[in-house]
Amino acid sequence: MSQQVAQEILAELGSLRLIDPHTHINPLSAASETLADIMGYHYYTELAHSAGLAKSQIEEPGISPKEKVGRLVPWLSTIENTAQYSWLLEMCNVFFDFQDERITEANWESLYDGALAKMRQPDWEQQVLDQSGLDQVYLTNDFDDPLSGFDTNLYVPCLRTDDLVFHLGKSEVRERLQKCTDQTPSNSADLKQAIGKLFDHFKANNARACAISLPPSFAPEPIDAALADTVVGKVFAGQQLSADEQNSLSCFVFWSLAEFCADHALPFDLMIGVNRRVFEAGVFQGQDLYDKRVSLIQYKALLNAFPQVTFPISVLSETSNQELVSYSWIFPNVVTNGHWWYSNIPVFIENDTRARLQAVPQTKQIGYYSDMYKLEFALPKFAMYRRILAKCLATDFVIDRGWTVEKAVSLGKRVLRGNVEAIFGEA
Numbered sequence: 001m002s003q004q005v006a007q008e009i010l011a012e013l014g015s016l017r018l019i020d021p022h023t024h025i026n027p028l029s030a031a032s033e034t035l036a037d038i039m040g041y042h043y044y045t046e047l048a049h050s051a052g053l054a055k056s057q058i059e060e061p062g063i064s065p066k067e068k069v070g071r072l073v074p075w076l077s078t079i080e081n082t083a084q085y086s087w088l089l090e091m092c093n094v095f096f097d098f099q100d101e102r103i104t105e106a107n108w109e110s111l112y113d114g115a116l117a118k119m120r121q122p123d124w125e126q127q128v129l130d131q132s133g134l135d136q137v138y139l140t141n142d143f144d145d146p147l148s149g150f151d152t153n154l155y156v157p158c159l160r161t162d163d164l165v166f167h168l169g170k171s172e173v174r175e176r177l178q179k180c181t182d183q184t185p186s187n188s189a190d191l192k193q194a195i196g197k198l199f200d201h202f203k204a205n206n207a208r209a210c211a212i213s214l215p216p217s218f219a220p221e222p223i224d225a226a227l228a229d230t231v232v233g234k235v236f237a238g239q240q241l242s243a244d245e246q247n248s249l250s251c252f253v254f255w256s257l258a259e260f261c262a263d264h265a266l267p268f269d270l271m272i273g274v275n276r277r278v279f280e281a282g283v284f285q286g287q288d289l290y291d292k293r294v295s296l297i298q299y300k301a302l303l304n305a306f307p308q309v310t311f312p313i314s315v316l317s318e319t320s321n322q323e324l325v326s327y328s329w330i331f332p333n334v335v336t337n338g339h340w341w342y343s344n345i346p347v348f349i350e351n352d353t354r355a356r357l358q359a360v361p362q363t364k365q366i367g368y369y370s371d372m373y374k375l376e377f378a379l380p381k382f383a384m385y386r387r388i389l390a391k392c393l394a395t396d397f398v399i400d401r402g403w404t405v406e407k408a409v410s411l412g413k414r415v416l417r418g419n420v421e422a423i424f425g426e427a
Helices: 002-014 033-040 042-051 065-078 083-095 108-119 124-132 162-166 170-181 186-206 227-236 243-264 297-304 320-328 346-359 375-401 404-422
Strands: 018-020 135-138 209-213 268-272 311-314 334-337
Touching: 002 297, 002 375, 002 404, 018 375, 033 065, 033 083, 033 108, 033 209, 042 065, 042 083, 065 108, 083 108, 083 124, 083 297, 083 375, 108 124, 124 162, 124 375, 162 170, 162 209, 162 243, 170 186, 186 243, 209 243, 209 297, 227 243, 243 268, 268 297, 297 311, 311 320, 320 334, 320 346, 346 375, 375 404
Parallel strands: 018 135, 209 268, 268 311, 311 334
Antiparallel strands: none
8 A cells, every 4th residue: 555655656756857956066067978977976986995996996097987987897796785786777777778687797888888879969968957857956166166157047056165164274275265356364354255255256146055064073153353363364374273273263264154144145054974084095085984973062053143044954874863853843944954975875864754754844854965976866866765755755644644645745845846946046
């Protein structure tokens, strides 16, 4: 019974066109050019490396795309059990007409060549958008991105602020800020003025959010003006900051970002809990891990200080998800946002989704984002989420609570798209 209901709900959700509210797409090269752009995605390189493929084989300088794929293929048999492999197979089935059940050393070259022929078609990017049912793709833009050369109504800018908050101690970051704002800050007021110029630029180019990923140790708080002047003056004079001074600078910049989000009516996406370079010998993008010691209590001051700012929050563990559910339950400005990174596995998605649907107001849940680097990944990732969402709606609402299928579908559509439009603004 529940499986039949889930299929009815899934059929309705499957026809819904989508907005992907968080990706790492390069809008000037959105779709893949070879199968290496797909199989070179960090999920496959880090899993192959974990299974035994040497990092030097994956990242050898000058290796051709086809050779890279050829080196990864023998290791696919070790990851056929994973969700990531299922995404790969689904992409190959849908986009490249691949009919085999497995990608092997016997069939990969014909797959590679067939995919290459498809990707060389002049309208390949549009084909992927159409087959994936995507109306908009939100980006992750460096603070000095000129935001030119692409349609900002399709590829929607988002101001990514990690460098501003945590890396102003690097001369190259300061130089980028000075170049794009035509300002050389000497005190906190100057720096805020420069940040304000960034917001004006992004807002003028259809930006819908500000975003940042945050380490487990960070606890933002307002900084005294005199202390802010001191640390800003020192860093822009090229002086080395102590650990405490760097934290004060990070807090000052972060708090300023929240103020500008309030001024510009922009949501502030917080992705909380990532430790960088835990596995120092890992492959590119396969070095970072989450830390369950993080707590949203570290953001108590922020959430209370900015009730007018919406904070879509992503976390990395089930423990953190339970805390996020509670914060979204209580705080009007906290929104559950997607299933980030290591939580983007069916078992975790299902548990987290059920908790959110059962406890958080339906208007405060952004169901999913792909986090993709290439367009082809939206299709299998959203398909995975839709299947899980349909299952949760069928079991917990239609079967257990007597909802009609139509009512359950309405909730699913709100979580999948309606809330994205309501929170970030309609297309």
